[in-house]
Amino acid sequence: MQIGFVLYPDVTALDAVGPYEVLSRIPGVHAVFVGQARGPVTAQHGLTLGVQLTFGEAPALDVLCVPGGPGQTQCMENQELLAFLRRQAETARWMTAVCTGSLILGAAGLLQGYRATSHWRYVECLAELGAIPVSKRIVADQNRVTAAGVSAGIDLGLFLAGLLAGERVAQTIQLQMEYDPQPPFRCGSPELADPDLVESLITGSQRLFGERCEQVRRIGAALRAESAGSLGTAP
Amino acid sequence: MQIGFVLYPDVTALDAVGPYEVLSRIPGVHAVFVGQARGPVTAQHGLTLGVQLTFGEAPALDVLCVPGGPGQTQCMENQELLAFLRRQAETARWMTAVCTGSLILGAAGLLQGYRATSHWRYVECLAELGAIPVSKRIVADQNRVTAAGVSAGIDLGLFLAGLLAGERVAQTIQLQMEYDPQPPFRCGSPELADPDLVESLITGSQRLFGERCEQVRRIGAALRAESAGSLGTAP
Numbered sequence: 019m020q021i022g023f024v025l026y027p028d029v030t031a032l033d034a035v036g037p038y039e040v041l042s043r044i045p046g047v048h049a050v051f052v053g054q055a056r057g058p059v060t061a062q063h064g065l066t067l068g069v070q071l072t073f074g075e076a077p078a079l080d081v082l083c084v085p086g087g088p089g090q091t092q093c094m095e096n097q098e099l100l101a102f103l104r105r106q107a108e109t110a111r112w113m114t115a116v117c118t119g120s121l122i123l124g125a126a127g128l129l130q131g132y133r134a135t136s137h138w139r140y141v142e143c144l145a146e147l148g149a150i151p152v153s154k155r156i157v158a159d160q161n162r163v164t165a166a167g168v169s170a171g172i173d174l175g176l177f178l179a180g181l182l183a184g185e186r187v188a189q190t191i192q193l194q195m196e197y198d199p200q201p202p203f204r205c206g207s208p209e210l211a212d213p214d215l216v217e218s219l220i221t222g223s224q225r226l227f228g229e230r231c232e233q234v235r236r237i238g239a240a241l242r243a244e245s246a247g248s249l250g251t252a253p
Numbered sequence: 254m255q256i257g258f259v260l261y262p263d264v265t266a267l268d269a270v271g272p273y274e275v276l277s278r279i280p281g282v283h284a285v286f287v288g289q290a291r292g293p294v295t296a297q298h299g300l301t302l303g304v305q306l307t308f309g310e311a312p313a314l315d316v317l318c319v320p321g322g323p324g325q326t327q328c329m330e331n332q333e334l335l336a337f338l339r340r341q342a343e344t345a346r347w348m349t350a351v352c353t354g355s356l357i358l359g360a361a362g363l364l365q366g367y368r369a370t371s372h373w374r375y376v377e378c379l380a381e382l383g384a385i386p387v388s389k390r391i392v393a394d395q396n397r398v399t400a401a402g403v404s405a406g407i408d409l410g411l412f413l414a415g416l417l418a419g420e421r422v423a424q425t426i427q428l429q430m431e432y433d434p435q436p437p438f439r440c441g442s443p444e445l446a447d448p449d450l451v452e453s454l455i456t457g458s459q460r461l462f463g464e465r466c467e468q469v470r471r472i473g474a475a476l477r478a479e480s481a482g483s484l485g486t487a488p
Contacts, residue, residue, distance in 0.1 A: 199408065
């Protein structure tokens with residue numbers, strides 16, 4: 019079984035490495051990292067991660083995972099990446115995304131009519147791309163599985179491992195990874211965090227948020243026009 | 254502030270990327286990846302991660318983090334790496350390790366007399382290296398901070414972020430990363446897991462475990478001989 023992870027400049031490393039660390043432990047799974055060009059890409063904050071296969075070289079993958087990160091905005095308009103996702107979606111068993119990676123899936127038109135989640139700050143944006151936003155850590159709808167922000171990719175990995183290889187395998191991996199999380203604070207979601215903390219994060223990211231929303235609206239409008247066009251020309 | 258992460262062939266990617274994802278978000282922090290040679294190293298299961306500075310090139314770092322992984326056994330006998338760790342320990346504010354990374358710190362003689370933890374399967378081995386094993390997710394003793402297996406590196410990152418930049422910064426990062434973990438199963442530690450599952454993991458890793466124990470005993474004996482020697486020649 020081949021599981022692909024999309025990499026791009028300014029990806030959030032943990033978005034990809036969380037589910038990779040889980041899924042690559044399933045017996046018989048081969049993990050591959052796919053991107054625009056072979057070689058290193060620099061993730062958010064400077065770590066380099068290696069792309070093994072280009073979008074053109076990648077075979078039909080059983081599972082594809084699209085991570086989020088600041089570079090997601092460029093990805094939303096990368097036609098080669100979007101075409102790759104649409105092509106893979108025709109045959110993949112599971113199309114998945116972590117954090118703002120779901121906005122990329124959405125920009126490819128792959129979440130229209132599907133329930134989906136994203137980072138808590140961006141989950142509502144999914145509606146512009148035709149998805150039904152659901153504020154949950156993991157959302158599965160048919161063969162689309164999406165996860166909330168960054169660290170939620172580990173939970174997504176274990177959820178998928180259960181589906182792909184059975185609960186016993188998933189549990190073995192969870193114990194191997196000693197995934198008995200003990201966050202030092204109770205503030206990992208807007209529901210748990212002090213409203214003051216939530217407010218300051220919202221205020222501090224207002225400009226980036228505005229730009230991302232504007233882009234999502236524009237791409238969403240194009241997707242709707244395209245759908246209307248293809249409906250109009252249907253026999 | 255410069256925070257270094259040691260990379261080596263067959264490192265467990267999440268051991269390094271978990272704390273990196275947290276610590277690199279602290280304002281003013283620069284994360285660097287240090288290894289034997291510049292360029293890509295292949296982590297466990299195939300992902301490549303980029304080394305930016307060699308052991309010789311790295312400046313004195315404020316914090317150093319040593320991840321674990323199957324390649325830890327080679328690291329335990331890599332004199333260049335061990336000398337690098339000892340050199341950094343003379344000036345670093347915090348010397349840290351995730352998972353079996355603590356065995357590497359121990360092999361460098363840097364945990365003698367310190368309380369420390371490791372992956373649940375290996376924590377008791379620390380005694381051979383002169384440390385006091387403590388079965389906890391995070392163990393801090395003076396300026397040594399160690400974490401349990403793989404995923405515990407995220408908790409270590411947040412704990413350290415609190416020490417380095419204050420609780421408010423750590424909490425902001427936790428909310429940014431949406432770290433409100435919801436593991437699908439209750440089996441992430443030997444205490445929580447079905448005894449049957451623990452037993453099968455122990456049985457399945459018996460050979461590797463035996464080899465690692467044997468190596469740790471041998472290195473521990475050499476460390477004790479060295480300590481006795483230096484005591485003997487003290488003025």
